[in-house]
Amino acid sequence: MDIISVLRGLLGIIVILLIAFLFSNNKKKINWRLVASGLIMQIVFAIFIIKGSYLGTIFAPLGWPKLLFKWISSFFVLILNFTTDGATFVFGNLAKSPGSEGSLGFFFAFQVLPTIIFFATLMGVLYHLGIMQKVVQIMAVIMSKLMGTSGAESLSVSANIFVGQTEAPLMIKPYLKGLTKSELLTIMTGGMATIAGGVMAAYIQMLSQSYGEAMGLEITQAQLLFASHLLGASIMAAPASLLISKIIFPETEEPETKGTVKVSVEKTASNTIEAAALGASDGLQLALNVAGMLLAFIALIALTNYFLEFIGGITGLNSILMETYNKPLNLQLIFGIVLQYLALAIGVPSESALQFGSLIGSKVVLNEFVAYFDLTNLIKMKEMVNEKAIIMATYALCGFANFSSIAIQIGGISPIAPNQRTALASLGLKAVLAGSLSTLMTATLAGILF
Template sequence: MEFWINLLRGSIGIFILLAVAFLVSNNKRKINWRLVVTAIGMQIIFAIFIIHSEYLRSIFFVLGWPKDVINSLGSGIVALLGFTQKGAEFVFGRLAYNTGPDSLGFFFAFQVLPTIIFVSALTSILYYLGILQLVVKGMAWIMSKLLGTSGAESLSNTANIFVGQTEAPLLIRPYIEKMTNSELLTIMIGGMATIAGGVMASYIQMLGQSFADANNIPLQQAQIKFAIQLLAASVMAAPASLAIAKIIYPELEEPVTKGTVKLRVDKD
């Protein structure tokens, strides 16, 4: 019974959000409903693989691999948080220790902020080495082919899963001047729909600490739980933001990067 209640609640939420976007659309007749349905379908399918992975695995073991990938990424993020904690303890000493609810200010200043700095630096290194671009380009290619969106907006929205909304447009900087209004809105909505890697890590650290204290469970277990949930939500938000953007401002022109996925690697 609880499953059906949750399903109904989620369905109503999706319907209301789509209805609001439709009401404020600047050209309702030009909405590409195939794109919208495909984007929402991608979000729902990904959610099913994450939430019901064990049931799907019992049917066919290969169906469990998406959740395994997310679990591995979540564990990797928590391991990085451990490195950050050790670094903060080395630099700040006892100030980096969390002594309870009364030490929230110290916790934010000497644990959360170093986490944001560390993850931002790590992201910059991965970008410089070209590793981040490969991951982003692969995911953007999938979204571009399935949804029919332009290469530039697909790249930017996919990059928002890993970096912030100020860094993601830098990947498509040469194309911004010639982008359509629909593409520009898509980039802005995609940036607001996801969170940067550094901010995600800080949320994992803060929420994990509070959840572990409240439920008397190991900190690492709590952090992995939130890492999986936040990472999955960020991935699901990418196609969903495209759907909302294309309802509010349908594509009326021919994008310069239509059908192509190219990104610029600027190491200066």
């Protein structure tokens, strides 16, 4: 951490807040106390998560949050190992990660998708037992008291740290119909600024494979590294999504749950075994959706790039681009050229700004799974070798903020609260913007503290 890096990061935070301010629908009503408290909370989370070990050397109790965080990260890695045991029984050596005895190489379908299924099973059990509700409520109370946000939006945003963008609103099901527009945007933003626990486990597996091979790390070390960063990104994104959404759409009404935080979750299983079975079924559906989506989107990107490269060839544009960027005309290069300046503004090292911009473009236009897949390839091919850039990209991509998520949220929330359908549709693009700015802010803080 050097002074130039810190100054560039501070500039990045100012740029992000300025963008949010420019898109605000009511600049005079912005609650700057809420914004300041949210920013301070995010910075405190970032310091304890990223620099907790150093703080522990100054005063031992300051290192306790980091120790807890390491324990949770180790738990994620343990889950991955248990998943491998189950997947090996079904798929044999195809499920074993590279470097393991008997491994046949890396196979996405057999080594990544099973983690989604097992994690969904585990979350189903934890929710049935009421454990996750307690954790979510504690976090929601902290944010509600410190930031002055309503109980409903605080609960939903806190739940998003662990579950997806359509599952988290179920925790506030009785209140969805009466939410203000500001609360609704906050809930949508919370969903877009974070990822579900199941796919988080999948990203840990993906990134640790390529990073471990490229950097010469043991797979377990790489898994611990990315478990820590991805979990940290989701936690830091909670206050970030609250403060960004409240800049873009300030509260002007009186929320129904102001000052109260009450979890409301209906049990769908009669016992723990049924909860595990339902979780496995949900996880399988999600894994199949991810597999189908990746197959379709990556093929579509290849098709688009084929035509773009053809156009670049007949127009002579490819020759110019090859001289400047060493790449022909393609979708990733277009995203990179357009967004590299934003990457530079938030503190991404200049040699990685083009690739970083490309990843952000892929995430917003397509989705974060495709972007993480691209990141693993960049690491594997050693086209992105700067560690700071890799970590910042890991944080920046950690969210569901993309155009398809608008349809997912409308489809997931409107059946529970039909009166909110029009509002959900009108707030969709604002939610994508707010979610993207939230993850970029977490990436900026990670870059400052790297």
